[in-house]
Amino acid sequence: MSKLHLxxxxxxxxxxxxxxxxxxxxxxxxxxxxxxxxxxxxxxxxQRTVDDAEMRYVVVHLHRLLEPENPPQPG
Structure with missing residues (x-):
C-alpha cells in the first residue's frame, strides 16, 4: 500500500x-x-500564511489510519 499523506x-x-x-x-x-x-x-x-496566527496547516498520515494495526515505519 502507498504511504498516503493529506x-x-x-x-x-x-x-x-x-x-x-x-x-x-x-x-x-x-x-x-x-x-x-x-x-x-x-x-x-x-509559509504563505505565516503572519496569520489563526491559520494552521497539518500533514495527516492516512496510511496509518487505513492500517492502524501496522506500527509506523521510518520514512
Whole structure:
C-alpha cells in the first residue's frame, strides 16, 4: 500500500490546537505518496500564511489510519 499523506489547513479557534472554526473553508492542499513531498507542500502553505496566527496547516498520515494495526515505519 502507498504511504498516503493529506495536507490541509484552515482557521483555528486557538493557535495551539486543531479546532477548526469553519470546516466548509478548509484548504485542501493535496494528497501525496511520500512524506517529503507532503512536508514541502505543508511548508509552502504554512509559509504563505505565516503572519496569520489563526491559520494552521497539518500533514495527516492516512496510511496509518487505513492500517492502524501496522506500527509506523521510518520514512
Amino acid at each position: 495536507v490541509f489547513g484552515g482557521r483555528v479557534k486557538d493557535p495551539q490546537a486543531l479546532d477548526f472554526t469553519d470546516l466548509s473553508k478548509i484548504d485542501f492542499v493535496g494528497m501525496f505518496d511520500n512524506y517529503a513531498d507532503a512536508e514541502d507542500a505543508w511548508r509552502g502553505a504554512a
